[in-house]
Structures are given as structure tokens and as C-alpha cells.
Amino acid sequence: MTESPYEHHDYDVLIIGAGGAGLRAAIEAKQRGLKVGIVTKSLLGKAHTVMAEGGMAAAMGNVYPEDNWQVHFRDTMRGGKYLNNYRMAELHAQESPQRVWELEQWGALFDRTKDGKILQRDFGGHRYARLAHVGDRTGLELIRTLQQKVVSMGTDVFMECKVLQLVHDDDGHVAGCVGYWRATGEIVTFQAKAVIVATGGTGKSWKFTSNSWEGTGDGHAMALWAGAKLIDMECVQFHPTGMVWPLSVRGLLVTESVRGDGGVLRNAEGKRFMFDYVVDMFRAETADTEEEADKWYDDHTAGRRAPELLPRDEVARAINAEVKAGRGSPHGGVYLDIASRRSAEFIRRRLPSMYHQFMELAGVDITKESMEIGPTCHYIMGGVQVDAESAATAVAGLFAAGEVAGGLHGANRLGGNSLSDLVVFGRRAGIGAADYVESGASATGFNMGEVESAVKAAFEPFDRSEGENPYDIQRDLQEMMHVNVGIIRTESELDFAQEQLEVFTERVKNIAVKGGRAYNPGWNLATDLPAMLTVSKCVARGASLRKESRGGHTREDFPQADPEYATFNFAHSSQGGQWDSPIRTDQSPLLVMPDELKALLEEAK
Amino acid sequence: MAEVTMRVWRGDANGGDFELYTIEQNEGEVVLDVIHRIQATEAPDLACRWNCKAGKCGSCSAEINGKPRLMCMTRMDQLPEGPVTVTPMKTFPIIRDLVTDVSFNYVQAQKVPALLPPPMPEGGYRMFQEDVERGQEFRKCIECFLCQDVCHVIRDHEDNKVHYAGPRFFIRYAELEMHPLDTNDRRDLIREEMGLGYCNITKCCTEVCPEHIKITDNAIIPLKERVVDAHYDPVAWLGRKIRRQTKRSAQEAAVQPAP
Numbered sequence: 001m002t003e004s005p006y007e008h009h010d011y012d013v014l015i016i017g018a019g020g021a022g023l024r025a026a027i028e029a030k031q032r033g034l035k036v037g038i039v040t041k042s043l044l045g046k047a048h049t050v051m052a053e054g055g056m057a058a059a060m061g062n063v064y065p066e067d068n069w070q071v072h073f074r075d076t077m078r079g080g081k082y083l084n085n086y087r088m089a090e091l092h093a094q095e096s097p098q099r100v101w102e103l104e105q106w107g108a109l110f111d112r113t114k115d116g117k118i119l120q121r122d123f124g125g126h127r128y129a130r131l132a133h134v135g136d137r138t139g140l141e142l143i144r145t146l147q148q149k150v151v152s153m154g155t156d157v158f159m160e161c162k163v164l165q166l167v168h169d170d171d172g173h174v175a176g177c178v179g180y181w182r183a184t185g186e187i188v189t190f191q192a193k194a195v196i197v198a199t200g201g202t203g204k205s206w207k208f209t210s211n212s213w214e215g216t217g218d219g220h221a222m223a224l225w226a227g228a229k230l231i232d233m234e235c236v237q238f239h240p241t242g243m244v245w246p247l248s249v250r251g252l253l254v255t256e257s258v259r260g261d262g263g264v265l266r267n268a269e270g271k272r273f274m275f276d277y278v279v280d281m282f283r284a285e286t287a288d289t290e291e292e293a294d295k296w297y298d299d300h301t302a303g304r305r306a307p308e309l310l311p312r313d314e315v316a317r318a319i320n321a322e323v324k325a326g327r328g329s330p331h332g333g334v335y336l337d338i339a340s341r342r343s344a345e346f347i348r349r350r351l352p353s354m355y356h357q358f359m360e361l362a363g364v365d366i367t368k369e370s371m372e373i374g375p376t377c378h379y380i381m382g383g384v385q386v387d388a389e390s391a392a393t394a395v396a397g398l399f400a401a402g403e404v405a406g407g408l409h410g411a412n413r414l415g416g417n418s419l420s421d422l423v424v425f426g427r428r429a430g431i432g433a434a435d436y437v438e439s440g441a442s443a444t445g446f447n448m449g450e451v452e453s454a455v456k457a458a459f460e461p462f463d464r465s466e467g468e469n470p471y472d473i474q475r476d477l478q479e480m481m482h483v484n485v486g487i488i489r490t491e492s493e494l495d496f497a498q499e500q501l502e503v504f505t506e507r508v509k510n511i512a513v514k515g516g517r518a519y520n521p522g523w524n525l526a527t528d529l530p531a532m533l534t535v536s537k538c539v540a541r542g543a544s545l546r547k548e549s550r551g552g553h554t555r556e557d558f559p560q561a562d563p564e565y566a567t568f569n570f571a572h573s574s575q576g577g578q579w580d581s582p583i584r585t586d587q588s589p590l591l592v593m594p595d596e597l598k599a600l601l602e603e604a605k
Numbered sequence: 606m607a608e609v610t611m612r613v614w615r616g617d618a619n620g621g622d623f624e625l626y627t628i629e630q631n632e633g634e635v636v637l638d639v640i641h642r643i644q645a646t647e648a649p650d651l652a653c654r655w656n657c658k659a660g661k662c663g664s665c666s667a668e669i670n671g672k673p674r675l676m677c678m679t680r681m682d683q684l685p686e687g688p689v690t691v692t693p694m695k696t697f698p699i700i701r702d703l704v705t706d707v708s709f710n711y712v713q714a715q716k717v718p719a720l721l722p723p724p725m726p727e728g729g730y731r732m733f734q735e736d737v738e739r740g741q742e743f744r745k746c747i748e749c750f751l752c753q754d755v756c757h758v759i760r761d762h763e764d765n766k767v768h769y770a771g772p773r774f775f776i777r778y779a780e781l782e783m784h785p786l787d788t789n790d791r792r793d794l795i796r797e798e799m800g801l802g803y804c805n806i807t808k809c810c811t812e813v814c815p816e817h818i819k820i821t822d823n824a825i826i827p828l829k830e831r832v833v834d835a836h837y838d839p840v841a842w843l844g845r846k847i848r849r850q851t852k853r854s855a856q857e858a859a860v861q862p863a864p
């Protein structure tokens with residue numbers, strides 16, 4: 001037993017994060033008879049997964065029987081501009097149907113086809129209607145189902161408990177973590193034979209984002225500090241359709257289902273502009289005329305797909321270009337119109353949350369008027385480099401799944417592939433961690449020195465009588481990242497951003513917080529900022545090094561994709577393991593794809 | 606740019622009081638925006654719970670001018686002129702400021718016997734849209750617990766919490782009881798331990814539900830009828846007696862290994 005002066009818990013498998021991936025991992029590890037604990041910054045069931053709207057992609061073939069995993073694999077690789085870990089894309093395409101059906105056994109109620117199967121809807125970049133869904137609240141259904149399953153299995157859940165740092169043993173295995181209870185500010189230590197990070201994304205480093213407050217990159221940063229590598233961090237997805245007005249809800253997500261269900265994008269002149277932005281890669285499968293596109297919605301064999309359903313990176317860039325050319329809406333977006341194309345009854349049934357959201361927050365009736373939308377920071381494709389089969393990282397005892405893991409989505413994620421990612425790789429992380437625990441190779445100690453230094457750093461802001469307000473630093477960081485490491489990037493801005501991030505590092509060291517430790521959001525934010533800065537640095541470095549445009553990374557000064565850059569990922573590692581340690585970046589070669597998978601991609605060209 | 610006076614309850618389990626903040630308010634803002642501005646400027650330690658700021662997570666429940674509401678879905682320009690009063694939910698113990706201890710609900714969730722479907726056939730279950738729609742209405746629940754907060758059975762009678770699940774869990778039980786695949790029987794549990802009889806259908810829960818779920822009409826009343834029918838119908842009673850020999854207990858059913 002470790003002698004910890006703090007509240008201490010012991011687990012076989014400890015999972016940090018209670019979104020879709022963390023909960024799915026917990027179910028798997030628990031089924032193996034292991035002692036499983038889940039730690040979450042928020043209450044159970046509030047994770048960012050609830051915000052997912054459109055659906056989860058799985059080639060079940062319920063609507064188009066010609067759909068299969070090979071087509072889904074191909075779509076995912078093409079959407080990711082071939083930067084993907086092919087093995088992850090292959091496993092994801094093969095296993096996602098099973099993961100969706102399994103949710104029904106646990107109580108999920110998906111929308112149905114006429115013959116009683118799970119209904120699937122169209123989404124950008126997916127050749128066939130493939131997204132299992134519940135109206136436009138699929139993420140809520142996913143998290144509630146997994147949450148109810150986890151609770152019914154009697155899993156321990158530590159709610160409103162913020163993890164500060166991972167802890168090793170003397171041999172460098174990950175052995176647990178240290179954190180604090182948000183309600184009291186008291187320190188708590190968790191020792192574990194295996195740790196899974198499933199902490200989601202890092203969108204809160206940008207000004208306009210669809211992410212909730214939790215998206216501060218905690219898991220990305222903790223894994224990096226603990227010795228894991230982060231790949232593809234420059235690949236950040238700006239979702240094409242976020243709300244732009246009123247300002248207070250700017251960035252709030254407007255589901256891609258609006259376009260999947262027939263909505264189109266128009267500029268201030270009323271022109272359906274996406275036809276002007278079809279790149280060569282997708283030209284053969286995209287409609288040339290409005291007439292052809294409109295036929296396609298009802299029957300995918302009657303015409304080619306509508307250009308509004310190109311992958312998200314393409315659509316976001318097109319919107320950006322229209323606004324820049326002066327053809328935007330009054331508040332700097334463009335129009336998303338479903339009112340003129342579908343009946344009010346259809347819209348209310350298929351898109352109830354969107355109807356509700358616009359009616360209550362913007363006073364806009366989407367069955368009668370167009371929505372004003374523009375790109376919003378939504379997702380990071382990059383993340384912890386993992387083994388596809390087991391979700392193991394470069395550090396013994398540490399696993400990663402969900403948005404915090406990198407590789408599956410390459411340079412750009414297709415809509416709907418995130419929810420399926422969570423359950424496919426959440427399950428695999430649970431298996432990987434359980435196998436590791438059963439192999440007996442786990443950590444043998446718990447480095448209290450690491451605990452003490454993390455605790456000291458966390459409490460320092462209380463010791464300063466004078467210093468900066470953490471909210472000021474967060475606001476300035478968001479503004480800086482938005483301007484300089486946003487949707488379109490260029491050398492000089494990226495250089496400036498990297499200099500600024502060093503300035504922010506010094507500012508964070510001078511934070512002073514008011515009040516006590518009990519449920520103090522100012523202090524909580526102060527403990528999130530080191531992770532936000534670490535992750536922002538990796539994004540800016542990757543963006544500076546990748547001198548080409550690919551997927552979610554667009555360079556004004558290098559507008560084309562360069563085949564040289566399609567052979568490796570930029571992999572970041574920490575030189576020292578502290579939050580302010582220097583970061584080193586190497587080229588990590590992509591896995592070599594077997595010939596039969598290469599052939600699948602060739603067919604598409 | 607307008608200014609507004611916010612009366613925010615601040616304190617902890619030992620007590621507290623209202624503090625006044627006069628603060629900027631912009632077009633289109635919701636109560637949570639103004640609370641965030643207070644945090645970012647005057648009171649960085651003002652505790653409030655929130656996640657999505659889009660009405661989807663159900664974290665930012667509070668009482669605004671005395672009415673249980675989500676702070677993120679309450680527009681400032683739709684409140685009456687004058688100071689806006691924000692207090693924590695009354696039914697749950699205070700942690701700090703606007704944050705309450707809602708663990709009552711998580712304890713109730715642990716008591717729910719899980720769905721018990723038959724083995725899944727090849728290619729998935731077949732269910733029809735009209736059969737899943739009833740359950741889907743209840744699964745819109747974002748667990749904001751405003752229905753629990755407003756329910757006078759526990760709002761005004763702390764001692765009822767030990768034998769009353771509350772509206773949030775009545776819709777959960779209704780959903781399971783109406784689920785096309787479920788084979789579990791929770792009727793005795795609902796009647797004897799979850800306190801369904803305490804609800805006297807005043808519909809306060811339905812009124813505050815931000816998801817507009819018809820909690821009373823579509824869940825509680827049908828559930829009451831179902832439970833009562835089963836209890837007083839002698840044929841059903843006999844059938845239950847016989848069936849119970851082979852039926853798993855709720856406890857066992859709750860910890861079914863995944864298929």
C-alpha cells in the first residue's frame with residue numbers, strides 16, 4: 001500500500017473522462033471482472049458527447065444495402081486526406097455496426113426505417129446514408145445509454161474531480177494520477193495498474209467554439225507530460241455551421257444533419273455557392289447542377305451528391321472565402337436554408353433541437369427563415385499517438401481513446417465518425433488496459449514526489465497576493481489563437497503565435513486567485529490553463545512545420561497539398577515532463593497499408 | 606449597451622445572502638452570459654455549474670426570479686425590467702453559491718433495474734417508429750433536475766426523499782416499462798419503493814421541463830394506471846405470483862453482464 005497523505009483510492013483500471021469513450025472503456029474493463037474507477041471534471045452525463053447531434057456512422061446497410069465497411073473505410077481515408085492511421089480506420093469501419101447494435105441491447109432507441117431497422121441519414125463525405133441517429137440529439141442518446149449501463153454495473157464514478165497530472169512508478173510506468181475535488185478543493189490520489197485518458201478535445205483555446213468549458217486539452221497535455229506523443233495537432237476541425245448571432249451564442253453548433261436532410265448554403269446574393277468550390281478529388285462524385293443534386297437526396301442512383309455535403313474542411317473553407325469576398329450575411333456568416341426546401345412538419349420532426357435552439361436563443365423560426373451560420377472550432381483530429389488494436393500509448397500503463405487520441409481521422413474527420421470512434425476505440429482501450437493489467441506488467445510503486453510537485457503547483461495561485469486574473473489570460477489566449485492559429489494560417493502569424501505562447505506561459509506563472517478552494521471556478525480555470533497552453537503550443541508548432549494545406553490545416557502561403565507531407569505525422573514529445581518544458585517535434589512515418597486496402601482507395605480515384 | 610442589476614445568492618451550507626452586481630448586458634444575452642461576466646470581472650470565485658451553454662447538458666439549473674430554469678436558455682430581454690434574482694435550486698443541499706449537491710438523483714439512478722431485452726437476432730432488433738416514439742420522448746431528458754427541484758413532494762418535505770424517486774425517474778421508469786424489448790417487471794418496485802403514489806399530478810414538473818416533455822400526462826399518469834391495474838387485478842396478481850418464481854430480482858437484473 002502506498003502511504004499517501006491525501007484521500008487515496010486503488011483501482012485496476014482508472015479512466016479519466018466520462019464521455020462516450022471513457023464510459024465504453026469502463027464497461028469493457030468492468031466485464032473482465034476488474035476494479036474500475038471513472039474520474040470526471042463534471043457530473044456524470046454532462047460530457048461534451050451530449051452535444052453531438054447528427055449521428056454515428058456505421059456501415060450497417062439498413063438504407064443502402066450496397067454499403068459495407070470497405071466503402072466506409074475508403075470514405076474515412078479520403079476525408080482524412082490520407083493522413084490517417086489506416087489500421088484504425090479499418091477497425092473503425094469494421095466494428096462500428098456491432099457497437100451500434102450493442103447500444104440497443106443497453107436501451108438506446110434509434111429512429112427506425114419503415115421495416116423496423118435502425119434508420120441511417122446522409123452526412124458529408126459518406127457515400128451512403130450511414131448515420132444511425134435519434135433526431136438531432138444522438139450524442140445525448142449515446143451518453144445516456146452508456147451512463148445507464150455503467151451505473152447498472154456498479155462502477156465507481158468520481159464526479160466533479162479534476163485530475164492535475166499522471167503519476168508514474170520508479171520505472172516509468174504510469175501508476176495513477178493526482179487531482180482535487182471541485183466541491184472542496186481537497187487533494188485526492190488514485191493508484192491504478194492501468195490508466196485510460198478519455199478527456200475529449202481542446203476547443204476552449206479558441207474564441208468561437210462549439211466546445212463546452214471542459215474542452216481544455218487536459219488529457220492531451222497530461223499524456224504528453226507523462227511521456228506519450230501527440231500527432232497531427234495542427235489538424236483542427238472548424239465545423240462549417242456554427243451560429244453567428246447573437247454574439248453570446250456565436251460558435252454554437254448547427255448540426256450537419258440540416259444539410260444531410262436537404263438544407264443548402266446560400267450567400268448574400270441568394271446563390272447556392274458550393275457548386276463553385278468542388279475540388280478535383282471530389283469532382284467525379286459531386287453534382288454539377290442544382291437539379292442533379294436535388295434528385296440525389298431521394299435516390300442516390302438518380303444523380304450525384306449535393307456539394308453542401310462535401311467533407312467539413314471543404315465546406316468551412318468555402319464559407320470563409322464567400323465571407324472574405326464580401327458576399328456574407330450581416331453578422332459575418334452565410335445562410336443555411338432548409339425552410340424553403342422542406343415542410344415545417346419535416347423540419348420540426350427531424351431537427352427538433354435546432355428548431356428549439358434558434359427559436360429560443362436567436363428568435364429565428366427555421367421553418368420559415370434561413371439560419372445565419374459560419375465556421376466554429378469544433379474538434380481536434382490530432383491527439384495521443386496510440387496502437388490501433390489496444391489504444392496503448394508510448395508509455396507503459398497509459399491508454400487513450402476518443403477525441404484525445406489521434407490517428408483515426410487523419411487531417412479531417414467526417415461527421416458521424418466521432419461517435420462511432422468513441423465506442424469502437426473506447427471498447428478497445430478497455431480491452432487493451434484489461435489485457436495489460438492481467439499480464440502482470442503494471443507499475444509497482446507510486447511516485448509521491450510527482451504528487452507533491454503537482455499539488456504545490458496547483459496551490460501556488462493562492463499564495464500570490466498580486467497577480468493576473470485567470471479569466472483575462474484565457475480570454476487573451478482564445479483571441480490570440482483565433483486570430484493567428486485559426487481556420488486559415490500563414491507563416492508570420494504562426495511565428496507570432498509561438499512567441500506569444502511563451503509570453504502566456506510567463507503570465508500563467510503569475511496568476512493570483514481570490515477566494516478559497518471550495519468550488520472556486522477561478523482557481524479551477526487556473527489549473528486548466530497549463531494544459532491549454534501545452535496543447536496550443538503543439539498546435540502552433542505543427543501548423544508552422546506543415547508547409548502545405550491538408551484537411552483541417554490550411555496555409556494561405558502553401559495553399560496546395562504536398563505529397564511529401566503525406567508520408568508522416570508530426571509527433572510532439574515533452575523534453576522534461578513539466579507543463580512549461582520545451583517540446584520536441586519529430587516526423588513519425590505513417591503505417592504502410594496492405595495492398596488490398598490500397599486497392600480500395602485506388603478504385604475511388 | 607445596457608446595465609443590469611443581478612441579485613445573486615452567495616454562500617454555502619452554513620448560510621449566505623444576496624450580493625448585488627451591476628453589470629453590462631448585451632443584446633441577445635442569456636442569464637448565464639451575465640453570470641459569466643460577473644465571474645470574469647468582479648467575482649472569479651462565484652460558483653456556478655455549467656457545461657454546454659446550449660440547453661443540451663442540463664448543468665446550469667437555478668431559480669431565476671424564483672422560477673426553476675436553465676440559465677443558458679433564459680434570455681435577459683425576456684425577463685421583466687429591474688433586478689434579476691438568481692438562487693440555487695431549493696430542493697438540493699447547497700455546496701456553494703449557485704451549485705447544489707444533486708447526488709440524490711444519482712442514488713435514485715442506481716436503483717433503476719436495467720433494461721432486460723431478449724437476445725439480439727442477426728442484423729439487429731426490429732422495432733417500429735411508432736413503438737419507440739413514446740420512449741424517445743422521455744429519453745430527451747437532459748437531467749437538469751428542475752422537475753425534481755419544483756416537485757413539492759421533496760421540495761417541501763426533506764424526509765420524503767428516502768421513499769420518492771421524483772418525476773425525472775418516473776419518466777425513466779415509464780420509458781423502460783413502455784420499451785418494446787423490455788422483459789423486466791418494475792411495477793411493485795415503483796409502487797412500493799419509488800413512491801409513485803405521492804405524486805398528486807399538479808403538473809409543476811411538466812411546466813418547468815426545458816425539453817417540454819409531458820411528464821405528467823405521458824409518463825406519470827400512464828404509469829400510475831399500469832401499477833394500480835397490476836396491483837388490484839386478481840388475474841394479474843396471480844400471474845405475477847406464478848411468474849415471480851422464475852423471474853430475476855430487480856437487483857440481479859440490474860447487473861446483467863453485457864450480451
